[in-house]
Structures are given as C-alpha cells and as structure tokens.
Amino acid sequence: MARGIDTKCIHLEEDEGQCSHYGALSYPIYQTATYAHPGVGQSTGFDYSRLQNPTREHLEKMVAALENGIDAFALSSGMAAISLLMEMFRQGDHIIADSDLYGGSIRLFHNVNEKNGVEFSSIDCCRDDVESYVKENTKAIYIETPTNPMMNVTDIRKMADIAKRHNLILIVDNTFMSPYFQNPLDLGADVVIHSGTKYLSGHNDTLAGFIVTNREDIQEKLRFLIKTTGAGLAPFDCWLVLRGMKTLGIRMERSQENAEQIAAWLQQQKAVTRVIYPGLPDHPGHEIMKKQARGFGAMLTIQLESKEFALAILEKVRMIRFAESLGGVETLVTYPTTQTHADVPKEIRERNGITESTLRFSVGIENIEDLIGELEKVFAEIEEEKNDGKKS
Numbered sequence: 290m291a292r293g294i295d296t297k298c299i300h301l302e303e304d305e306g307q308c309s310h311y312g313a314l315s316y317p318i319y320q321t322a323t324y325a326h327p328g329v330g331q332s333t334g335f336d337y338s339r340l341q342n343p344t345r346e347h348l349e350k351m352v353a354a355l356e357n358g359i360d361a362f363a364l365s366s367g368m369a370a371i372s373l374l375m376e377m378f379r380q381g382d383h384i385i386a387d388s389d390l391y392g393g394s395i396r397l398f399h400n401v402n403e404k405n406g407v408e409f410s411s412i413d414c415c416r417d418d419v420e421s422y423v424k425e426n427t428k429a430i431y432i433e434t435p436t437n438p439m440m441n442v443t444d445i446r447k448m449a450d451i452a453k454r455h456n457l458i459l460i461v462d463n464t465f466m467s468p469y470f471q472n473p474l475d476l477g478a479d480v481v482i483h484s485g486t487k488y489l490s491g492h493n494d495t496l497a498g499f500i501v502t503n504r505e506d507i508q509e510k511l512r513f514l515i516k517t518t519g520a521g522l523a524p525f526d527c528w529l530v531l532r533g534m535k536t537l538g539i540r541m542e543r544s545q546e547n548a549e550q551i552a553a554w555l556q557q558q559k560a561v562t563r564v565i566y567p568g569l570p571d572h573p574g575h576e577i578m579k580k581q582a583r584g585f586g587a588m589l590t591i592q593l594e595s596k597e598f599a600l601a602i603l604e605k606v607r608m609i610r611f612a613e614s615l616g617g618v619e620t621l622v623t624y625p626t627t628q629t630h631a632d633v634p635k636e637i638r639e640r641n642g643i644t645e646s647t648l649r650f651s652v653g654i655e656n657i658e659d660l661i662g663e664l665e666k667v668f669a670e671i672e673e674e675k676n677d678g679k680k681s
C-alpha cells in the first residue's frame with residue numbers, strides 16, 4: 290500500500306531497516322566538496338559535490354517521493370530551479386505561460402530567456418483558449434495554480450490533455466499548495482517546480498528550489514544541466530529543508546485552518562471590498578480545486594476600499610509582519626505592487642487585477658485568536674483615524 294504523505298515527509302522508505310550513519314535519525318550533513326576514491330576506476334558513488342552530495346541526494350529522494358516523481362533536483366533557490374529548467378529550451382522555442390505568475394518568473398522569462406531567443410505567450414490559462422496559442426515551435430505550458438497573488442485556479446488535467454495532444458511539456462509551479470495539498474504529476478503534468486523556501490522548509494530561514502519530474506528523458510537532461518551549471522543546494526541548506534519538511538503536514542493543516550477563519554473575518558469588514566481565497570464557495574476556482582487538490586492552502590488576497598487603507602494596515606501590523614515571501618510558520622502580509630510584482634509591467638499587473646489597494650496574506654500557524662485580535666485592533670484604529678480626519 291502506498292504510504293501516507295505525513296509518513297513520507299519523515300521517512301525515506303528505501304533507507305529503512307538499515308543502521309547506516311550510526312543509526313542517526315537526523316540525516317547527516319555531508320559538508321564536503323570532494324570524495325576520495327577507493328582505487329583507480331572506483332568511486333564511493335560520490336565524486337564531487339557539484340554533481341551530487343549525500344545530503345542533497347537524500348533530500349531529492351524525499352521530495353521526489355512526496356510528488357510521486359522519479360527524480361527531484363534540489364537547487365539553491367526557487368529561481369535557480371526555474372532558471373535551470375529553462376536551460377532545457379533553445380532559441381526559437383515557444384512557451385505558453387500564464388500571465389499571473391510569481392513576479393520573479395515573469396522577470397526571468399522576459400528579461401533573460403527572451404534575450405536568449407525563447408518566445409513566450411503570456412496568457413490567462415484559466416480563462417483563455419490555451420490550445421489556440423499552440424504553434425509549431427511550442428514546447429511547453431507553464432502554470433501556477435492557484436496563481437500568485439490573484440488566486441486564479443487552472444484545471445491541471447485540462448492543461449495536461451492539451452499538452453499531451455501537442456507533445457508539450459506541462460510545467461506546474463506547485464509552491465502555493467505544497468505536495469501536501471496537490472500533486473500535479475498525478476494529474477498529468479510532466480514537471481513540478483517548488484520554491485522550497487516556502488512551505489517545504491517552512492520556517493523562513495533558508496532559500497531552496499526543486500524541480501521534480503516523472504519522465505526519464507527530462508531527468509537525464511536535468512542531471513546533465515545541474516552538473517554543468519552548478520546551482521545545487523548546499524548540504525546545510527538541504528538539512529534545513531529536511532528538518533522543516535518533517536512537519537509539513539501539521540503546518541499545512543494548521544495554517545489552512547487559520548486562513549479559513551481569517552478569510553471569514555475579512556469578509557465581514559466594511560473596508561474589505563473583496564476576499565480572494567479558493568476555500569470560499571463563491572471563489573470561481575473552488576470546484577476545480579476540490580477536484581484536483583486536497584485542500585485550499587493558506588494564501589489569501591484582499592482588495593481594500595482604498596490605497597490608504599492598505600498602506601495603513603502595512604504600517605500598523607506588529608506580530609503579523611510586513612514582509613515578502615510566504616509559506617512559513619509566521620503570518621506575513623505583502624504589498625504585491627511594490628514587492629513581489631514590482632517588476633511586472635503595469636499593464637499586466639492591472640489586467641491581472643493587482644492594484645494599489647491589494648494585499649496578500651500568507652497565514653501562519655499562530656493562535657487564531659491572536660491573529661484576529663491583531664487584525665481587529667489594526668482595522669479599528671484605521672477606522673478611528675479616518676473618522677477623526679473627517680471631523681477636523
């Protein structure tokens with residue numbers, strides 16, 4: 290019987306029943322750059338840490354198991370992972386990419402990959418007719434679901450059907466859901482991306498990135514590329530991710546519970562004109578999420594009545610931190626316009642609905658009473674100041 294995901298976050302099946310590493314339960318950090326050979330023409334299995342390192346290999350196997358892939362690649366950041374993946378494409382290749390992606394991915398595609406001759410069609414994969422954009426030189430479809438920050442949901446199975454019909458690689462950035470809630474490879478994707486900086490490590494203390502695949506041809510190309518370009522994750526950072534991953538399940542459950550309650554609270558606030566959380570039944574992607582994921586995650590985006598209100602929240606939060614990033618135990622609030630999406634051209638931002646009164650929350654695992662308590666205080670103070678302003 291296939292193992293449950295909480296078990297897979299803690300144990301690597303193939304390592305069990307052995308007492309290697311003195312029986313250490315925490316996987317050792319092999320802080321070494323190179324490896325001595327037992328003899329001429331012989332190897333311990335490791336030759337040089339750019340190619341592979343035991344701690345990294347262990348982490349890669351764990352992540353591959355979580356996404357039901359045949360192999361995973363641990364890179365020094367999420368962007369290093371996406372950059373490495375893009376090395377699979379060449380001048381003249383065309384990629385269909387969703388327009389509402391992580392800002393760094395958009396920046397990479399349009400400032401680096403396009404310069405190198407890769408063409409992109411930036412479309413709304415959740416609403417546009419994706420198949421009509423397929424051309425003779427199209428090689429891949431690149432999506433995130435739900436998207437960042439507007440939480441648009443794309444039907445992964447539908448994208449996989451289009452990809453199969455035209456022999457394209459379907460790439461899904463699964464950072465927002467983590468393998469705990471969603472497994473794109475099981476739904477027909479060929480490649481999964483993770484910013485391991487987020488939920489997988491979960492403590493806002495390290496950068497990491499992953500590529501996972503279930504295709505041998507892609508695996509072979511990526512092994513060659515990681516060895517050649519050299520952005521493999523360092524042993525200590527691998528260990529931090531391994532340690533964080535052990536609690537992935539309980540962190541995801543708790544932060545999702547908190548997010549549901551915060552979404553409900555925000556819906557009651559006069560100053561909040563829209564709460565975008567896929568767990569709400571009125572979210573347009575709610576039904577698709579139910580079919581392709583095991584949860585709705587802990588990311589939510591809101592529109593406020595004004596830019597001033599949004600900025601005042603950022604000024605006033607204390608325990609909730611005004612910071613970029615997501616997926617950690619701490620609750621964070623982000624201002625997409627000047628932070629994550631600052632480099633996205635204004636017209637794309639506006640088309641996606643990101644305005645100066647948009648805020649994004651990454652809900653953490655604090656006690657819900659404390660989170661809502663802080664929001665209540667912040668909202669009440671802003672309303673009070675608004676009223677004072679009107680009087681004077």
Ligand SMILES: *Cc1c(COP(=O)(O)O)cnc(C)c1O
Pocket residue numbers: 366367368369391393394433437462464465483484485486487496497498
């Ligand atoms: C953060 C993030 C990335 C980039 O990852 P880094 O680890 O910051 O390089 C890519 N995709 C998504 C969805 C992200 O949230």
